Amino acid sequence: MTERVQVACTAAVQTAVEHADDPRILEVTVDLGRLEGMWATLFARREQQQTARTRVVAAAWQQLIDRDAVAVAIDAVRARAGLAEARRPLDGRGAEALAAALALVRALTDRPGWTGLRTALRNAIAAGRAEGMVNAVAIAAERLGPLHVRLGWDIAFKHAYQSLERLDELWAETDTWLARMLDGTADDLGRILARAAEEGASREEMIDAAMDLLTGEKIDSVAFTIDWAMTTAADEGALALYQSEGVQRVDVITAGDGRVCEPCIGYESGSPWSTLDVPRLPTHPLCRCCYAADVSLSHFEAWFA
Numbered sequence: 026m027t028e029r030v031q032v033a034c035t036a037a038v039q040t041a042v043e044h045a046d047d048p049r050i051l052e053v054t055v056d057l058g059r060l061e062g063m064w065a066t067l068f069a070r071r072e073q074q075q076t077a078r079t080r081v082v083a084a085a086w087q088q089l090i091d092r093d094a095v096a097v098a099i100d101a102v103r104a105r106a107g108l109a110e111a112r113r114p115l116d117g118r119g120a121e122a123l124a125a126a127l128a129l130v131r132a133l134t135d136r137p138g139w140t141g142l143r144t145a146l147r148n149a150i151a152a153g154r155a156e157g158m159v160n161a162v163a164i165a166a167e168r169l170g171p172l173h174v175r176l177g178w179d180i181a182f183k184h185a186y187q188s189l190e191r192l193d194e195l196w197a198e199t200d201t202w203l204a205r206m207l208d209g210t211a212d213d214l215g216r217i218l219a220r221a222a223e224e225g226a227s228r229e230e231m232i233d234a235a236m237d238l239l240t241g242e243k244i245d246s247v248a249f250t251i252d253w254a255m256t257t258a259a260d261e262g263a264l265a266l267y268q269s270e271g272v273q274r275v276d277v278i279t280a281g282d283g284r285v286c287e288p289c290i291g292y293e294s295g296s297p298w299s300t301l302d303v304p305r306l307p308t309h310p311l312c313r314c315c316y317a318a319d320v321s322l323s324h325f326e327a328w329f330a
């Protein structure tokens with residue numbers, strides 16, 4: 026019993042107690058058997074990589090956030106609201122607060138640390154995609170039966186990662202995730218500034234509130250974004266690998282770690298899918314479901330020990 030299996034067992038028993046009347050509950054529990062062997066390695070590796078990449082991206086984000094730049098944006102909101110001298114309420118100034126927040130967030134892209142953040146996120150997405158390719162081959166090997174040769178996960182990952190070096194599409198994906206992150210940040214920041222102004226907060230209090238958001242709550246949302254972006258990249262990597270190997274039919278499997286993934290159960294029971302119209306995973310944030318297909322391992326001999 027690894028620590029991971031113990032945690033999953035506890036979660037499964039809780040789920041079983043809560044849904045004792047659900048006839049499907051036994052199937053969920055059966056899933057736990059998969060947590061040993063290949064599946065345990067697969068999910069543990071993903072988790073480790075996501076944790077490590079989140080740390081790097083969060084550090085790059087922290088570097089961007091500068092108290093002076095935040096102060097400039099706050100002064101702009103206060104000046105427009107006529108708060109420079111008097112403590113007046115900011116009725117109906119939500120739009121101005123949002124505009125200032127947008128200006129602040131846009132200014133982040135001109136800061137010297139921006140390239141570092143963009144590169145860290147690109148590398149995280151590349152790692153997710155490479156791991157997804159490795160996962161696809163690991164799952165295919167597992168389907169060949171218990172006598173399959175052992176996958177050299179690290180060697181396989183290195184090969185897969187290197188093969189992505191010139192994939193421009195990774196930068197496009199990176200910019201999409203960054204834009205999403207910045208939009209969310211601007212919304213949250215705008216709301217906080219508007220509220221602070223309405224409550225008659227002082228200049229320092231407003232700066233503190235903005236800094237708290239940008240260096241606190243936003244760090245949590247970086248972790249959420251990395252999880253989602255890397256999982257998306259992993260699923261794309263797996264599907265692309267299956268497609269490039271000429272696979273016609275692919276299964277969706279809800280190979281969760283004890284969690285039930287409601288949106289994906291339907292996709293699983295609809296399997297196998299044609300590779301052309303298979304539903305795109307992940308179907309929701311924190312989705313751990315995977316594609317699985319039969320593939321000849323002859324192109325991947327170097328990945329096996």
Ligand SMILES: [Zn+2]
Nearest residue numbers: 286289312314
């Ligand atoms: Zn799912």
